[in-house]
Amino acid sequence: MNRLVSGFEWDDGNLAHCWKHGVSRPEIEGLFTGPVIVLPDSGHSQTEQRFRAIGRTGDGRAVFVVFTVRERGGRRYIRPVSARYMHREEIESYEEENPNL
Numbered sequence: 690m691n692r693l694v695s696g697f698e699w700d701d702g703n704l705a706h707c708w709k710h711g712v713s714r715p716e717i718e719g720l721f722t723g724p725v726i727v728l729p730d731s732g733h734s735q736t737e738q739r740f741r742a743i744g745r746t747g748d749g750r751a752v753f754v755v756f757t758v759r760e761r762g763g764r765r766y767i768r769p770v771s772a773r774y775m776h777r778e779e780i781e782s783y784e785e786e787n788p789n790l
Contacts, residue, residue: 696766710771755769
């Protein structure tokens with residue numbers, strides 16, 4: 690994980706929202722330890738800035754995560770908002786645009 694981020698912020702709300710699509714907490718956290726593409730998600734950022742992360746889990750499954758960054762006690766934390774496995778067409782596009790990942 691990036692040294693600028695201290696960890697993850699989880700509660701029942703965001704855990705349930707991510708698990709609804711079958712993506713587990715370890716898979717989401719693990720996504721950020723490998724190559725990942727992070728893009729702004731300005732279309733859904735209403736009260737705080739959101740981002741989209743695209744990468745692969747430890748077992749190679751392509752995952753799409755929407756998250757925000759929150760500060761507490763002078764430290765920054767990734768707060769996942771939603772996560773899902775990517776569809777085949779998305780994976781093909783992702784791999785075509787990012788051949789080195």
